[in-house]
Amino acid sequence: MTTPARLLRGVAGTSRDRLAGIVLVLVATIMASEAVRTLPIGSMASPGPGYLPLATAAALGGLGLLIAMRGGGPTLAALAWTEARHALLLLGGCAFAAAALNTLGYRLTMFLLVGFFLGIVERKHPLAALAWALGLSLGSFYLFSDLLLVALPRDAWVF
Amino acid sequence: MSGFLRIILVVAALATFPSRTLQAQGTYPTRPITMIVPFPPGGVADQTGRPVAAAMEKILKQPVVVSNRPGAGGAVGMSLAANAKPDGYTILMALSSISIIPEADKLFGRQPTYRMDQLAPVALVTADPTVLMVRADSPWKTVKDFVEDARKRPGEISFSSSGIYGTLHMAMEMFAHSAGIKLKHVPFSGAGPAMTALLGNHVQAFASGPSVVLPQIQAGKLRPLAVWGDKRVAALPDVPTFKELGFKDVEFYIWSGLFAPAGTPEPIMKTLRDTMRMVVADPDFKSAMEKLQTPVDYRDAPEFKEFWDKDAAELARAVQRVGRIEGAQ
Amino acid sequence: MTETLQNLYLGFSVALSPEVLVFAIIGCVVGTLVGMLPGVGPLAGISLLLPATFGLQPTTAIVLLAGIYYGAMYGGSTTSILMRIPGKAASVMTSIDGYAMTLKGRAGPALTIAAVGSFIAGTLSVAFLMLLAPLLASFALRFGPPEYFALLTLGLLVLAFLTGGSMPKTLSMAAFGLFLGTIGIDLMSGFFRYHYGIVELSDGIGIVPVAVGLFGVSEILLTAGQDKAPAVQKPKLKDLPPSRQEWRDSTWPIGRGTVLGFLIGIIPGSAHIISSFVSYALERRISRNPDKFGKGAIEGVAGPESANNSAACGAFVPMLALGVPSGPITAVMMAALMVHGIAPGPLLMEQQPQLFWGFIASMYVGNLVLLILNLPLVGLFVNMLRIPYAYLYPSILMFCVLGVYAVNESLIDVWVMTAMGALGYVLRKFEFEVAPIVLGLVLSPMLENALRQSLSMSSGSYAIFVNRPIAVTMLAIAAFLLLLSFLPLLRRGVASSRAQLGLES
Numbered sequence: 001m002t003t004p005a006r007l008l009r010g011v012a013g014t015s016r017d018r019l020a021g022i023v024l025v026l027v028a029t030i031m032a033s034e035a036v037r038t039l040p041i042g043s044m045a046s047p048g049p050g051y052l053p054l055a056t057a058a059a060l061g062g063l064g065l066l067i068a069m070r071g072g073g074p075t076l077a078a079l080a081w082t083e084a085r086h087a088l089l090l091l092g093g094c095a096f097a098a099a100a101l102n103t104l105g106y107r108l109t110m111f112l113l114v115g116f117f118l119g120i121v122e123r124k125h126p127l128a129a130l131a132w133a134l135g136l137s138l139g140s141f142y143l144f145s146d147l148l149l150v151a152l153p154r155d156a157w158v159f
Numbered sequence: 160m161s162g163f164l165r166i167i168l169v170v171a172a173l174a175t176f177p178s179r180t181l182q183a184q185g186t187y188p189t190r191p192i193t194m195i196v197p198f199p200p201g202g203v204a205d206q207t208g209r210p211v212a213a214a215m216e217k218i219l220k221q222p223v224v225v226s227n228r229p230g231a232g233g234a235v236g237m238s239l240a241a242n243a244k245p246d247g248y249t250i251l252m253a254l255s256s257i258s259i260i261p262e263a264d265k266l267f268g269r270q271p272t273y274r275m276d277q278l279a280p281v282a283l284v285t286a287d288p289t290v291l292m293v294r295a296d297s298p299w300k301t302v303k304d305f306v307e308d309a310r311k312r313p314g315e316i317s318f319s320s321s322g323i324y325g326t327l328h329m330a331m332e333m334f335a336h337s338a339g340i341k342l343k344h345v346p347f348s349g350a351g352p353a354m355t356a357l358l359g360n361h362v363q364a365f366a367s368g369p370s371v372v373l374p375q376i377q378a379g380k381l382r383p384l385a386v387w388g389d390k391r392v393a394a395l396p397d398v399p400t401f402k403e404l405g406f407k408d409v410e411f412y413i414w415s416g417l418f419a420p421a422g423t424p425e426p427i428m429k430t431l432r433d434t435m436r437m438v439v440a441d442p443d444f445k446s447a448m449e450k451l452q453t454p455v456d457y458r459d460a461p462e463f464k465e466f467w468d469k470d471a472a473e474l475a476r477a478v479q480r481v482g483r484i485e486g487a488q
Numbered sequence: 489m490t491e492t493l494q495n496l497y498l499g500f501s502v503a504l505s506p507e508v509l510v511f512a513i514i515g516c517v518v519g520t521l522v523g524m525l526p527g528v529g530p531l532a533g534i535s536l537l538l539p540a541t542f543g544l545q546p547t548t549a550i551v552l553l554a555g556i557y558y559g560a561m562y563g564g565s566t567t568s569i570l571m572r573i574p575g576k577a578a579s580v581m582t583s584i585d586g587y588a589m590t591l592k593g594r595a596g597p598a599l600t601i602a603a604v605g606s607f608i609a610g611t612l613s614v615a616f617l618m619l620l621a622p623l624l625a626s627f628a629l630r631f632g633p634p635e636y637f638a639l640l641t642l643g644l645l646v647l648a649f650l651t652g653g654s655m656p657k658t659l660s661m662a663a664f665g666l667f668l669g670t671i672g673i674d675l676m677s678g679f680f681r682y683h684y685g686i687v688e689l690s691d692g693i694g695i696v697p698v699a700v701g702l703f704g705v706s707e708i709l710l711t712a713g714q715d716k717a718p719a720v721q722k723p724k725l726k727d728l729p730p731s732r733q734e735w736r737d738s739t740w741p742i743g744r745g746t747v748l749g750f751l752i753g754i755i756p757g758s759a760h761i762i763s764s765f766v767s768y769a770l771e772r773r774i775s776r777n778p779d780k781f782g783k784g785a786i787e788g789v790a791g792p793e794s795a796n797n798s799a800a801c802g803a804f805v806p807m808l809a810l811g812v813p814s815g816p817i818t819a820v821m822m823a824a825l826m827v828h829g830i831a832p833g834p835l836l837m838e839q840q841p842q843l844f845w846g847f848i849a850s851m852y853v854g855n856l857v858l859l860i861l862n863l864p865l866v867g868l869f870v871n872m873l874r875i876p877y878a879y880l881y882p883s884i885l886m887f888c889v890l891g892v893y894a895v896n897e898s899l900i901d902v903w904v905m906t907a908m909g910a911l912g913y914v915l916r917k918f919e920f921e922v923a924p925i926v927l928g929l930v931l932s933p934m935l936e937n938a939l940r941q942s943l944s945m946s947s948g949s950y951a952i953f954v955n956r957p958i959a960v961t962m963l964a965i966a967a968f969l970l971l972l973s974f975l976p977l978l979r980r981g982v983a984s985s986r987a988q989l990g991l992e993s
Contacts, residue, residue, distance in 0.1 A: 020918045024660055031667055039679060045948030049674035049681055052936045056667040063660035070656075079917055086713025087913055090885060094705065094906035097889045098899055110886050117882035124878060136883055140890055148528060149536055150894045151226065199816070200535035201823030209539060227535070230896065231673065231690040238687065263678055272687055317945055323678045345633070345944045348675055348937070351813040351822075355756045358812060361632030361945065370826070374811050374833020450829035484677045 016079065017071020024064030032057035089121060106145070106152040110137035187247050187427045191222040195243075195251045197236025199229045203368070203453075207285055207415045208252035210447035214438040219430075232322070234260050234272045241273035245420040247427035251278065255326050255414050258471035262478045263324045275471065278418040279428065282435035283463040285448065286412040286456035288388025289330045289366045290398065292357060292375075295382045302385045302404050305364070309340035317343035318364040319353035323484065327353065329477045330366040330387055330411040336480060337406045357381065368413050369394055370452040387411040394452060414456070414470070416463060432460050492618065495845045502846030503853050508548050512850045515552040516857045519559020520865075526567050526575040526704070527696055527891025530560035534820050546828040547843045551850040553821050554804075558610060558851070561797045562858045565602040566869055569789070570595060571884050573704035575891065577695045577761045578796035580926050581768040583703050585781060585788030592784050593721055595870050596728035601738050601786055602793040603862040609746040609794035610855035613801035616750050617808075618848050622837075625809035628754045633941035634952050636757060638962035640935045643762045643927075645966050646769035651921040652782055658924050661915070665928020666935075668693050675933070676940045688900040695761075697892045697901040698929055701908025702915075702922040704888050709913040712881045721873040728867055730786070738790035741771050745794030752795075753802020756814045758934060760799035764792035765927050801851070808844060810834055 011019065035041070035053040042048025093113050100109045111133050118129035144150045194212050198204045205227060212223040228236035233256055240251035257275070264271040291302070299305040309316050320328035323346045335342050345362050347353040350371065357365040358380060369392050375381040376395070383398045387410060391400060401409035417435060419428065438444055439457040448455050458466060502508055515537075522533035533556045541549035561578070568579040569586035582602065589598040616624075631639070647662050648655070671682045672692030683689040711718060730738070745767045752763040771791040772781045781788050803814040811833035813819035822832050830840060837844045875883075892905045912922050946952035953959050 016918055020657075020920070024664075027664075034682065039681060040677075045950075046943060047940055049677045049679040052932070053667060053670045053681065056663045056670070056932075060660055060663040060667065063656045063663060066656045067654075067660065073919070081917075083710060083713025087709035090705075090709055090712060091906060091910050093885060094889065094902070094909060098902040098906060101889075101893065101899060101902070106890075110890070113889075114882045114886055117885070118879065122878040122882075132879060132883075136886060140886070144525075144528075144890060144894060148522070148525075148532075148894075150528070150532075151897050152890075152893070199531075199820070200538050201820035206823060206827060209542070225539075228897075230898075231687055234690070235687055267679065269680065270685065314947070322675060343944065343947070345941050346675055347941070349819070351819050352756065355629070355806070355810075355812040356632060358810065359629035359632050370831060374831045374835060378834035380834060447827070451826055452829075452831070 012077040013075050015071065015075055016073035018068050019076055021064045021066070021068025021071055025061050025068065028057045028061030028064055032061070086121075090117075093117065102153050105154050107137045107141050110140070187430055188219050188221040190248065191224055192219070192247070193249050194223055194225050195236050195240045195249060196225055196227050197229060197233035197240075197251070197253060198227065200227050203413065204233075204252050204254050204415055206451055207448075207453065210444045211252065211284060211417065211435075211438055214441040214444040215434055217441070218434050218437050231272070232256060232260065232325075237278075238273040240418065240420060241277035243420050245422035245424070247419060247423050247431065249420060250281070250431070251418040252284075252415060253278075253418055255412070255470065255474070257418075258467070258474045259324055259326070259329065259478060262471075262475045266478060266483060277421050279421045279423060280460050280463045280467055281417040281419055281428065281431045282439075282460060283414060283416045283456060283458040283466060284435075284439070285453050286414040287368045287370070287453055288386050288392060288400075288410075288412050289327065290369050290372060290386050290392070290395065291334065291384040292354075292365045292367055292372055292381045293363060293384060294357060294360060295379050297363060297382070299384065300382075302399075302401070305384060306338045306340055309335075309338070309342060313341040314343055316364065317345050317362040318366070319356040319362040320344060320346050320366070321350040321353050322346050322348060324478055324481065326411075326413050327366045328481075329474055331364075332477045332481055333411055333473070334366075334387075334401065334406065334409050336477070337401075337409045368453075373452065393454070411473075412456075412470075414466075416467070428460070435459075495841065496618070496849060498841060499845030499847075499849030500852075502547060502842055503551070503849035507545070508551055508846065508850060509853065511544070511548045511552040512555050512854050513857055515555020516559040516854050516861060519556035519561075520563040520858065520861060522556065523560030523563025523575065524566045525891060525894075526573050526700060526887060527894040529564075529576050529696070529895070530557045531817055531820070532894065533560060534817060538820060538824055541824050542827055546825055546830050546840075547846045549824050549828065550821060550843065550847055551854075553824055554847065554851065555854050557817055557821075558797065558800050558854060559858055561610075561800045562603060562606045562862055564796070565606075565789075565793050566599065566865075567887075569598045569602065570869060570872065571704065572707045573884065573888060573891070574699045575696070577699060577926065577930055578764050578792075578799075580699050580703065580923060581764045581792040582789055584768075584923065585783075585785050587707075588782065588784035589786065589789065590873070591718075593723070593727065594734075594784065594786075595721075595873060596723060596866055597730035597734050597786065598789050599866040599869060600728065600730055600863065601734065601790050603859060603866065605738065605742045605745065605790045605794040606797040606862075607855050607859040608742050609749060609798040610801060610858070611852060612746050613750045613753075613798040614848060614851045614855070617801055617805060617851075621805050621809045624754050624805050628756060628806050629810065629812075630958060631755045631757070632956075633938045633945060634956050634959040635962070636755075636759070637935065637938035637942055638953065638959040638966070639752075639755070639759060640762075640931055640938060642962050642966045642969075643759075643766060644931060644935070645969050646766050647924055647927060649769040649773040649778075650765065650923055650927065652772075652779060653919065653921050657920050661920055661922065662924040662928040665925035665930075666932040667928075668698070668925070669929045669932020670936065675937050676944075686900060688896075688898050692933065693904055693929065694892075694895060694901055695926065695929060696895050697904040698908050699926050700888050700892050701905040702912035702925060704884065705905060705909025706912030706916055706922070708881050708885055708888075709909060710916060712877070718877050723870045723873065725867075728870065734786045737786050741767075741787040741791035742794045744770060745791040746798045749795030749798030750802040753799030754805040754814075756806045756812055758815050760796075760803055760815065761930050762927070763795040763799040765923075765930075767791040767795035807832060808836060808847075811836060 035050040039050030040048040041050040114136055115133035118124045145152045196204050196208045212225050215223045243249035261271050293299050318331050356362045386392050386398050386400045522528040534553050564575050564579040565582050567573040567575050568583035572583045572587040574580040574583045586598045651658050673680055673690050680690050748767050749763040753760045771787045772778050806812045806814045807818040813822055892901050942952050
C-alpha cells in the first residue's frame with residue numbers, strides 16, 4: 001500500500017501554518033463534540049456548563065480555519081528537526097519520572113533520570129555523572145522533604 | 160480506572176508513613192499516626208484538626224501528623240482515608256460535606272470517589288450552627304419580614320453560597336423549602352467571596368458560620384436574622400433559632416468529626432474514642448476552640464453515628480431537591 | 489496627617505522591636521527561598537509555617553506570614569530569568585524577556601531590576617495602603633460579578649498586545665487556554681467537565697504545571713538537542729549592575745507597574761494574577777519599538793515584576809480594611825489571626841492599632857530587608873550560568889518535575905507538565921506564542937464564573953452590564969480599545985490587513 005507513504009509525504013510537504021491550522025480545526029472539532037456529548041449547553045441568557053467549552057471550541061475552529069486558509073511558512077520537512085530525537089528522550093524522561101515516582105520513590109527516580117542524561121546521553125565521565133546525580137537527588141530530597149515538609153514519595157528500599 | 164486509581168491512592172497513603180517498615184508491636188499506637196485533613200491549611204477542618212492532633216499527641220504519646228490533602232472539595236483526601244489500611248494509623252478530620260459528595264456523585268451518575276460506609280465515625284468534635292445574614296441597611300428586620308417579601312417576589316431575592324451543593328447552599332435550601340419560598344442562588348468559590356458579595360450588595364442574603372461574621376455584625380455592616388441551631392448561639396443571644404420561629408425541621412450545623420477507615424479493629428477504635436473523650440477535656444484544646452469561637456459539641460461514636468445518619472439523610476434530600484442545574488439559574 | 493505619622497510611629501516601635509524584626513527577616517528569607525523554588529510558592533510556604541505561628545504573638549505571626557508572601561514575590565523572578573521556568577503565574581511574563589536577557593548575557597541587570605522594581609513597588613504600595621486603605625476598600629467592594637466580568641474582558645483584550653506574532657495564532661492559543669481552563673468541576677452547576685474519571689482533574693488543570701511545561705520544559709527540548717551546546721557564560725562583575733540606559737528604560741515601567749498592580753490587587757478575587765500580564769501588554773503597547781519585546785527588553789521585566797509585587801500588597805487592602813479575604817493567601821493569613829482570637833473585620837484598625845500599624849511598618853522594613861538580601865544574591869545566581877549546559881539541563885528537568893509535583897503532591901500534574909512540554913515544543917517550532925495559553929487558562933474560570941454569576945443575579949438579562957456604572961465604563965473602554973486596534977485595518981484596506989495580521993502570503 002502506498003497510501004500511508006503518500007499521506008506522509010503529503011503532510012511533510014504541507015506548509016507549516018496550513019498544517020497547524022488543520023490540526024487546530026481537528027482539535028476544535030473533538031472539543032466541541034465532547035462538549036455537546038457530555039455537557040448541557042444552556043442558552044445565551046442561561047449558559048450551562050458546556051457553554052464556554054463550546055464557545056471556545058468554535059473560536060478555535062474558526063481561527064484554525066483562518067490560519068489554514070491564509071497561512072504559509074516553510075514546509076514541515078523544511079523545518080529543522082535536528083533536536084527532535086533529543087527532545088523525545090527528554091519527554092521520555094519526564095514520563096518515566098511521572099510513572100516511577102510512586103514505585104521507586106523520589107530519590108531513586110531522580111538519580112536514574114539525571115544519571116541517564118549525564119552518563120548515557122551526554123557521555124560524561126561515569127564518576128562525574130554519578131556524583132552529580134547522587135548529589136542532586138539526595139540534596140533536593142533533603143531540602144524539599146526534610147526542610148520544606150513536601151511529602152515526596154519515599155522508596156521501598158533503604159536508599 | 161478506579162481500581163488503578165485506588166492502588167495509586169493506597170500507595171500514596173502508605174508512602175506518607177515515615178517508617179512503615181516497622182512492624183506494629185505491643186499496644187496501639189506504636190508509631191506516628193497520620194491525620195488526613197482534606198482541606199487546605201487555615202480552613203475550618205484544619206483549624207479544628209490541629210488542636211485535636213496536638214491534644215491526641217499528649218494522650219497517646221505518639222506524634223499525630225496533620226496531612227493536608229485538599230482537592231475536589233475534599234473528595235481527594237476523604238477517598239484517601241476511606242481506602243487507607245484500617246489499622247488506626249490513618250484517621251480523618253472531615254466536615255459535613257462528607258455526606259454531600261457521594262450524593263452529588265449519584266446525582267450526576269458519576270463513579271463515586273468513596274462510599275460513606277467506608278468510614279467509621281469516631282467522635283463529633285464541633286458543630287457550628289449557621290446564621291442567616293442580611294445587610295444591616297436592608298429592610299428586613301426579622302425572618303418574618305424576609306419570608307413575606309420573598310413570597311411577594313419569588314425568585315428575586317438572591318443569596319450567595321460557598322459553592323453549589325456546598326454546606327452553605329444546603330442550609331439556605333432547607334430554610335427556603337421549609338418556608339415555601341423561592342430564592343435566587345448565586346454560588347461563589349468559598350465562604351469568603353460569598354460574604355464579600357453580600358457586603359458589596361451584590362446579593363441580599365447569605366448563610367454563614369457565626370465566627371466569620373461576628374466582626375461584621377459588631378461593625379454594623381451585617382444583621383443576623385436567625386440561627387439554624389437547636390439553641391441560640393452564645394455570641395448572639397438576641398438572635399432566635401428557626402425552631403423558635405416555627406420552622407421545625409430547619410436545623411443545620413457545619414460540623415467537624417473524626418473518622419477512621421471502616422474495618423479498623425475494635426480495640427483500636429476504643430482507644431481512639433477514649434482518646435477523643437480526653438481531648439475535648441484538654442484545657443489547651445478548649446482554649447484554642449474558644450479563641451476560634453467554635454462551640455465544641457463532643458459526641459461519642461454511637462451518638463455521632465446517629466447524628467451523622469440523620470444529617471446525611473437531610474442533606475441527601477436537600478441535594479435531590481436542588482437536583483441537576485443545567486443553566487445559570 | 490499628624491495622626492498617620494503618630495500611628496506610623498507606633499507601628500515602627502512595634503516593627504523594630506527585636507522579636508518582630510527577627511521574624512520579619514525570617515519571613516523574608518523563607519519567602520525568597522520558597523519563591524525561588526519552582527512550585528513551592530508563597531501559599532505552600534505560608535501553609536508550612538502556619539502551625540508554627542500558633543505559638544507566637546498575633547502581630548509577630550502576621551508579620552512572619554506577610555514576609556513570606558511578599559518575599560516570594562521577590563524570589564519568583566529568579567528561575568524565570570535564569571532558566572525560563574515560571575514558578576507561578578505572576579512570573580510567566582518575566583520569563584519571556586528576562587530569559588532573553590540572560591541569553592544575551594544580561595542576567596545580572598535583569599535580576600537587579602527585578603529586585604529594585606519589586607522594592608520600589610513594594611514600598612510605594614505600602615504607602616498607598618496606609619493612606620488610602622479605607623477609601624479604596626469601599627470602592628473594591630463595589631466590584632461584584634458584573635464589574636469583574638468587565639474587568640476580565642478588558643484583561644482579555646490585552647492579549648492583542650501580549651505578543652508580537654501573528655494575530656490569529658495568538659488568539660487561537662488564547663482560545664485553547666480558555667478551553668483548558670474549563671476542565672474540571674463547574675462551580676455554577678457542579679458538573680465535572682472533561683475529567684475522564686481522573687479525580688485530580690476535577691480541580692482543573694493547574695497553572696504551574698502548564699506554565700512550567702510550556703515555558704521551562706519546552707525550552708530544554710528546543711535547546712538541549714542542538715548540535716552546538718549553548719556557550720557557558722562567564723559573567724563579570726561589571727556586567728552585574730544595569731547600565732545607565734537600562735536604568736532609564738526601567739523607570740517608567742516600574743512606576744506604571746506599581747500603580748497598575750496596586751489597582752488590580754485591591755479587587756477581591758484572584759484578579760491580581762493578571763496584573764503582570766496587563767503590565768507587560770501595556771509596556772509593549774506604548775513602547776516606541778514594540779519589536780524589542782520578546783528579545784530581551786528590560787521594560788518587559790521591570791513592569792510585570794513591579795506590578796506583581798504591588799498587587800500582592802494591594803491584596804491586603806480588603807483584608808485589613810474590611811476583613812474579607814482577597815484570595816487564598818490572605819484567607820490563610822486571616823485564619824492565622826483567628827487562631828489568636830482576632831477576627832479581622834472592619835474594626836480591626838480601631839481595635840488592634842498595634843497589630844495594624846505594626847504590620848504596615850513591618851512591610852516597609854521587610855521590603856528593605858529583601859532588597860539588601862536579594863542584591864548580593866544576584867551575583868551568586870548569575871554564577872550558576874557557569875555550569876556547562878550538559879550538566880545544567882538534566883538538573884533543570886529534575887527541578888521542573890520536583891517543583892510541579894510539590895504544588896499538590898500530585899503525579900497527574902507531572903503528566904500535565906510533560907504533555908504541555910511536548911505541546912510547547914511543537915507550538916514553538918510552528919511559531920505559535922505560548923503565553924496566551926497561560927493567560928487564557930488563568931482568565932477562563934474567573935471570566936466564566938463572573939459572567940454566569942452576573943446572569944444569575946439578573947435572571948438572564950444582559951442589561952446588568954449596562955446598568956452598573958463601573959461595569960459599563962470598563963466595557964466601553966474595552967470596546968474603544970478594540971476599535972482602536974481594528975481601525976488601521978479598515979483604513980488601509982485588505983491588502984495590508986494580511987501584514988497587519990502577521991500572515992504574509
